[in-house]
Amino acid sequence: MLFLCPCIEQESDVFILVIPCYVDESYLQSGDGSSQISATINAPRNDYAEYAAHALVNGKLHIFGGVSYSKKIARLDDCTLNELTVRLNEDRNYGHAALSIENGKKALICFGWNGDFRKTCEIFDGSTTVSTIASNWTHHYGGLGLYKNQPTSVGCYDEEHQKAETLSASGWNSLPDHPKRISEHSLVGLENQSMLLIGGVDWGNDGVIQSGIWQLKDENWNQIGDLLQTDYGGSAIYTGRSIYYFGYVSEAITRLDFNEVEELQSVSKIGNQPSDFYLPVLFQTVSNYCI
Ligand SMILES: *[C@@H]1O[C@H](CO)[C@@H](O)[C@H](O)[C@H]1NC(C)=O
Numbered sequence: 001m002l003f004l005c006p007c008i009e010q011e012s013d014v015f016i017l018v019i020p021c022y023v024d025e026s027y028l029q030s031g032d033g034s035s036q037i038s039a040t041i042n043a044p045r046n047d048y049a050e051y052a053a054h055a056l057v058n059g060k061l062h063i064f065g066g067v068s069y070s071k072k073i074a075r076l077d078d079c080t081l082n083e084l085t086v087r088l089n090e091d092r093n094y095g096h097a098a099l100s101i102e103n104g105k106k107a108l109i110c111f112g113w114n115g116d117f118r119k120t121c122e123i124f125d126g127s128t129t130v131s132t133i134a135s136n137w138t139h140h141y142g143g144l145g146l147y148k149n150q151p152t153s154v155g156c157y158d159e160e161h162q163k164a165e166t167l168s169a170s171g172w173n174s175l176p177d178h179p180k181r182i183s184e185h186s187l188v189g190l191e192n193q194s195m196l197l198i199g200g201v202d203w204g205n206d207g208v209i210q211s212g213i214w215q216l217k218d219e220n221w222n223q224i225g226d227l228l229q230t231d232y233g234g235s236a237i238y239t240g241r242s243i244y245y246f247g248y249v250s251e252a253i254t255r256l257d258f259n260e261v262e263e264l265q266s267v268s269k270i271g272n273q274p275s276d277f278y279l280p281v282l283f284q285t286v287s288n289y290c291i
Pocket residue numbers: 136137174
Protein backbone atom coordinates (compact mmCIF):
# COMPACT_ATOMS: atom_id res chain seq x y z
CA MET A 1 0.00 0.00 0.00
CA LEU A 2 1.20 3.47 -0.83
CA PHE A 3 0.75 6.31 1.62
CA LEU A 4 0.98 9.79 0.21
CA CYS A 5 0.91 12.86 2.36
CA PRO A 6 -1.06 15.54 0.53
CA CYS A 7 0.07 18.25 2.91
CA ILE A 8 3.75 18.30 1.97
CA GLU A 9 4.96 19.21 -1.46
CA GLN A 10 7.35 16.79 -3.07
CA GLU A 11 10.64 18.22 -4.32
CA SER A 12 9.72 17.13 -7.83
CA ASP A 13 6.75 19.55 -7.73
CA VAL A 14 8.86 22.55 -6.77
CA PHE A 15 10.03 24.93 -9.49
CA ILE A 16 11.96 28.09 -8.77
CA LEU A 17 12.33 30.93 -11.23
CA VAL A 18 15.75 32.54 -10.84
CA ILE A 19 16.18 36.08 -12.21
CA PRO A 20 19.85 37.07 -11.96
CA CYS A 21 21.35 40.54 -12.40
CA TYR A 22 20.99 40.15 -16.17
CA VAL A 23 17.36 39.32 -16.85
CA ASP A 24 18.15 37.46 -20.08
CA GLU A 25 20.00 34.81 -18.04
CA SER A 26 16.84 33.83 -16.10
CA TYR A 27 16.14 30.14 -15.59
CA LEU A 28 13.69 27.72 -14.05
CA GLN A 29 15.20 25.24 -11.56
CA SER A 30 13.39 22.09 -10.41
CA GLY A 31 13.53 21.35 -6.68
CA ASP A 32 14.71 17.78 -7.24
CA GLY A 33 17.64 18.99 -9.36
CA SER A 34 16.51 17.09 -12.44
CA SER A 35 15.98 20.11 -14.68
CA GLN A 36 17.26 23.61 -15.30
CA ILE A 37 15.72 25.40 -18.28
CA SER A 38 16.13 28.96 -19.64
CA ALA A 39 13.19 31.22 -18.89
CA THR A 40 12.25 34.30 -20.91
CA ILE A 41 11.58 37.31 -18.73
CA ASN A 42 11.04 40.77 -20.20
CA ALA A 43 12.17 43.94 -18.46
CA PRO A 44 12.82 47.59 -19.33
CA ARG A 45 16.59 46.93 -19.17
CA ASN A 46 18.73 43.83 -19.05
CA ASP A 47 20.36 44.87 -15.74
CA TYR A 48 16.95 45.53 -14.20
CA ALA A 49 17.34 43.07 -11.31
CA GLU A 50 20.95 43.98 -10.46
CA TYR A 51 21.22 44.60 -6.71
CA ALA A 52 17.42 44.69 -6.44
CA ALA A 53 15.71 43.23 -3.38
CA HIS A 54 12.66 41.05 -3.81
CA ALA A 55 9.54 39.97 -1.91
CA LEU A 56 6.05 38.64 -2.55
CA VAL A 57 3.10 40.99 -2.09
CA ASN A 58 -0.35 39.39 -2.47
CA GLY A 59 1.30 36.37 -4.11
CA LYS A 60 3.04 38.48 -6.78
CA LEU A 61 6.80 38.84 -7.08
CA HIS A 62 8.01 42.43 -6.66
CA ILE A 63 11.53 43.82 -6.94
CA PHE A 64 12.68 46.97 -5.19
CA GLY A 65 15.49 49.44 -5.88
CA GLY A 66 18.81 48.37 -7.39
CA VAL A 67 21.37 50.17 -9.48
CA SER A 68 19.30 50.50 -12.68
CA TYR A 69 16.85 52.74 -10.80
CA SER A 70 17.12 53.00 -7.04
CA LYS A 71 13.50 54.01 -6.35
CA LYS A 72 11.81 51.51 -8.60
CA ILE A 73 9.12 49.03 -7.66
CA ALA A 74 8.41 46.47 -10.38
CA ARG A 75 5.96 43.56 -10.40
CA LEU A 76 6.26 40.34 -12.36
CA ASP A 77 3.08 39.94 -14.43
CA ASP A 78 3.06 36.93 -16.72
CA CYS A 79 6.67 37.00 -17.87
CA THR A 80 7.33 40.72 -17.68
CA LEU A 81 8.79 42.91 -14.94
CA ASN A 82 6.52 45.97 -15.12
CA GLU A 83 7.65 49.14 -13.41
CA LEU A 84 4.88 50.58 -11.25
CA THR A 85 4.12 54.29 -11.09
CA VAL A 86 4.42 54.09 -7.29
CA ARG A 87 8.04 54.49 -6.13
CA LEU A 88 10.07 53.80 -3.05
CA ASN A 89 10.24 56.82 -0.75
CA GLU A 90 14.03 56.59 -0.68
CA ASP A 91 16.81 55.66 -3.07
CA ARG A 92 18.04 52.14 -2.34
CA ASN A 93 20.86 51.29 -4.71
CA TYR A 94 22.33 48.21 -3.06
CA GLY A 95 22.71 46.46 0.26
CA HIS A 96 19.01 46.94 1.07
CA ALA A 97 16.59 44.11 1.85
CA ALA A 98 12.90 43.30 1.37
CA LEU A 99 10.61 40.89 3.23
CA SER A 100 6.97 39.82 2.94
CA ILE A 101 5.08 40.75 6.10
CA GLU A 102 1.53 40.56 7.43
CA ASN A 103 0.91 37.14 5.87
CA GLY A 104 2.17 38.28 2.50
CA LYS A 105 -0.09 41.30 2.15
CA LYS A 106 2.75 43.82 2.37
CA ALA A 107 6.52 44.10 1.98
CA LEU A 108 8.97 45.80 4.30
CA ILE A 109 11.94 47.40 2.52
CA CYS A 110 14.86 48.67 4.61
CA PHE A 111 18.48 49.86 4.51
CA GLY A 112 20.64 50.30 1.43
CA TRP A 113 23.10 52.87 0.25
CA ASN A 114 22.76 56.17 -1.53
CA GLY A 115 25.63 58.27 -0.27
CA ASP A 116 24.97 57.00 3.25
CA PHE A 117 24.18 53.71 4.94
CA ARG A 118 20.48 54.02 5.55
CA LYS A 119 18.68 52.66 8.60
CA THR A 120 15.32 53.72 7.19
CA CYS A 121 12.41 51.42 6.35
CA GLU A 122 9.21 51.64 4.36
CA ILE A 123 6.17 49.43 3.84
CA PHE A 124 4.61 48.73 0.43
CA ASP A 125 1.07 47.33 0.33
CA GLY A 126 0.72 46.74 -3.40
CA SER A 127 -0.22 50.31 -4.22
CA THR A 128 1.39 52.78 -1.83
CA THR A 129 4.58 53.13 0.20
CA VAL A 130 4.70 54.55 3.72
CA SER A 131 7.79 55.17 5.81
CA THR A 132 8.09 53.28 9.06
CA ILE A 133 10.49 53.07 12.00
CA ALA A 134 14.22 53.12 11.21
CA SER A 135 16.54 50.57 12.83
CA ASN A 136 18.98 51.56 15.55
CA TRP A 137 22.03 49.97 13.92
CA THR A 138 23.07 49.99 10.25
CA HIS A 139 22.41 46.74 8.41
CA HIS A 140 23.92 47.19 4.96
CA TYR A 141 23.82 43.65 3.48
CA GLY A 142 22.41 42.49 6.84
CA GLY A 143 19.26 41.14 5.20
CA LEU A 144 15.75 40.73 6.59
CA GLY A 145 14.05 37.56 7.83
CA LEU A 146 11.15 36.70 10.11
CA TYR A 147 11.99 35.73 13.69
CA LYS A 148 8.93 35.06 15.88
CA ASN A 149 6.93 36.56 13.04
CA GLN A 150 8.79 39.89 13.27
CA PRO A 151 11.20 41.37 10.71
CA THR A 152 14.78 40.92 11.88
CA SER A 153 18.21 41.95 10.58
CA VAL A 154 21.73 40.88 11.56
CA GLY A 155 25.17 42.44 11.07
CA CYS A 156 26.47 45.00 8.59
CA TYR A 157 28.94 44.98 5.72
CA ASP A 158 30.30 48.46 6.41
CA GLU A 159 30.23 48.89 10.15
CA GLU A 160 31.20 45.22 10.57
CA HIS A 161 29.17 44.69 13.73
CA GLN A 162 27.32 41.62 15.01
CA LYS A 163 24.14 43.34 16.16
CA ALA A 164 20.74 41.70 15.64
CA GLU A 165 17.50 43.58 16.10
CA THR A 166 13.82 42.94 15.47
CA LEU A 167 10.95 45.26 14.53
CA SER A 168 7.87 45.22 16.77
CA ALA A 169 4.93 47.65 16.72
CA SER A 170 6.82 49.85 19.17
CA GLY A 171 10.17 49.88 17.34
CA TRP A 172 13.37 47.92 16.84
CA ASN A 173 14.42 45.83 19.83
CA SER A 174 17.84 44.26 20.45
CA LEU A 175 18.35 40.53 20.05
CA PRO A 176 21.47 38.63 21.13
CA ASP A 177 24.54 39.48 19.04
CA HIS A 178 25.41 36.96 16.35
CA PRO A 179 28.63 35.16 17.40
CA LYS A 180 30.38 36.58 14.31
CA ARG A 181 30.64 40.05 12.77
CA ILE A 182 28.70 38.81 9.80
CA SER A 183 27.09 40.18 6.60
CA GLU A 184 26.00 39.07 3.09
CA HIS A 185 24.35 35.99 4.63
CA SER A 186 20.79 34.86 3.88
CA LEU A 187 18.08 34.98 6.55
CA VAL A 188 15.15 32.53 6.45
CA GLY A 189 12.29 32.44 8.97
CA LEU A 190 10.96 28.97 9.74
CA GLU A 191 7.28 28.42 10.46
CA ASN A 192 7.82 27.76 14.11
CA GLN A 193 9.32 31.05 15.15
CA SER A 194 13.03 30.45 14.70
CA MET A 195 15.23 32.06 12.04
CA LEU A 196 18.19 30.66 10.13
CA LEU A 197 21.28 32.55 8.97
CA ILE A 198 23.14 30.88 6.08
CA GLY A 199 26.67 31.61 4.87
CA GLY A 200 28.06 35.15 4.87
CA VAL A 201 31.36 36.89 5.46
CA ASP A 202 33.00 37.16 8.91
CA TRP A 203 34.54 40.61 9.44
CA GLY A 204 35.97 39.53 12.79
CA ASN A 205 38.24 37.25 10.81
CA ASP A 206 39.44 39.36 7.84
CA GLY A 207 36.33 38.66 5.78
CA VAL A 208 36.57 34.87 5.68
CA ILE A 209 33.67 33.34 3.75
CA GLN A 210 31.42 31.17 5.93
CA SER A 211 29.64 27.85 5.50
CA GLY A 212 27.68 27.95 8.77
CA ILE A 213 23.96 27.39 9.08
CA TRP A 214 22.95 29.18 12.29
CA GLN A 215 19.62 29.14 14.08
CA LEU A 216 18.26 31.90 16.31
CA LYS A 217 15.74 30.18 18.57
CA ASP A 218 14.48 31.19 22.04
CA GLU A 219 16.93 34.14 21.92
CA ASN A 220 19.97 31.89 21.39
CA TRP A 221 22.25 31.50 18.38
CA ASN A 222 23.39 27.94 17.65
CA GLN A 223 25.15 26.50 14.64
CA ILE A 224 23.01 23.60 13.38
CA GLY A 225 24.95 22.65 10.27
CA ASP A 226 27.11 23.69 7.34
CA LEU A 227 26.71 24.27 3.63
CA LEU A 228 28.83 21.91 1.54
CA GLN A 229 30.91 24.93 0.48
CA THR A 230 31.54 28.37 1.94
CA ASP A 231 29.42 31.11 0.36
CA TYR A 232 27.98 34.61 0.61
CA GLY A 233 25.79 36.82 -1.56
CA GLY A 234 23.38 33.99 -2.34
CA SER A 235 19.59 33.93 -2.09
CA ALA A 236 17.35 31.46 -0.27
CA ILE A 237 13.72 30.39 -0.47
CA TYR A 238 11.76 28.10 1.90
CA THR A 239 9.03 25.84 0.57
CA GLY A 240 7.71 22.33 1.27
CA ARG A 241 10.05 21.83 4.26
CA SER A 242 13.15 22.57 2.15
CA ILE A 243 15.31 25.66 1.88
CA TYR A 244 16.90 26.16 -1.53
CA TYR A 245 20.09 28.25 -1.35
CA PHE A 246 21.47 29.62 -4.63
CA GLY A 247 25.14 30.30 -3.95
CA TYR A 248 27.12 33.14 -5.48
CA VAL A 249 30.77 32.16 -4.93
CA SER A 250 30.38 28.39 -5.21
CA GLU A 251 27.54 28.74 -7.77
CA ALA A 252 26.11 25.64 -6.05
CA ILE A 253 22.37 25.19 -5.57
CA THR A 254 22.00 23.56 -2.16
CA ARG A 255 18.88 22.03 -0.64
CA LEU A 256 18.43 21.91 3.14
CA ASP A 257 15.73 19.40 4.08
CA PHE A 258 13.78 19.67 7.34
CA ASN A 259 11.42 17.23 9.05
CA GLU A 260 7.85 18.01 10.11
CA VAL A 261 9.04 19.73 13.28
CA GLU A 262 11.58 21.72 11.27
CA GLU A 263 14.76 20.02 12.42
CA LEU A 264 17.52 20.03 9.79
CA GLN A 265 17.82 16.54 8.29
CA SER A 266 20.20 16.85 5.37
CA VAL A 267 22.16 19.24 3.19
CA SER A 268 22.61 18.25 -0.44
CA LYS A 269 23.72 19.81 -3.69
CA ILE A 270 21.04 19.68 -6.40
CA GLY A 271 22.87 21.57 -9.14
CA ASN A 272 24.88 24.61 -10.12
CA GLN A 273 23.84 28.08 -11.18
CA PRO A 274 24.89 28.76 -14.78
CA SER A 275 27.16 31.54 -13.49
CA ASP A 276 28.12 33.51 -10.37
CA PHE A 277 24.83 35.33 -9.88
CA TYR A 278 24.91 37.72 -6.92
CA LEU A 279 21.71 37.93 -4.83
CA PRO A 280 19.48 36.41 -7.52
CA VAL A 281 15.74 37.09 -7.39
CA LEU A 282 13.82 33.86 -6.57
CA PHE A 283 10.16 33.04 -7.17
CA GLN A 284 8.42 29.72 -6.61
CA THR A 285 6.23 28.85 -9.57
CA VAL A 286 5.01 26.07 -11.87
CA SER A 287 6.91 23.72 -14.16
CA ASN A 288 6.25 25.52 -17.46
CA TYR A 289 6.56 29.14 -16.29
CA CYS A 290 7.95 31.51 -18.96
CA ILE A 291 9.99 28.81 -20.67
C1 LIG B 1 21.80 52.08 19.30
O1 LIG B 1 22.98 52.29 18.52
C2 LIG B 1 24.02 52.99 19.20
C3 LIG B 1 25.18 53.13 18.23
O2 LIG B 1 24.75 53.65 17.02
C4 LIG B 1 24.46 52.23 20.45
O3 LIG B 1 25.41 52.97 21.15
C5 LIG B 1 23.24 51.94 21.32
O4 LIG B 1 23.64 51.10 22.39
C6 LIG B 1 22.18 51.25 20.51
N1 LIG B 1 20.99 51.01 21.32
C7 LIG B 1 20.52 49.77 21.45
C8 LIG B 1 19.27 49.66 22.29
O5 LIG B 1 21.05 48.80 20.94
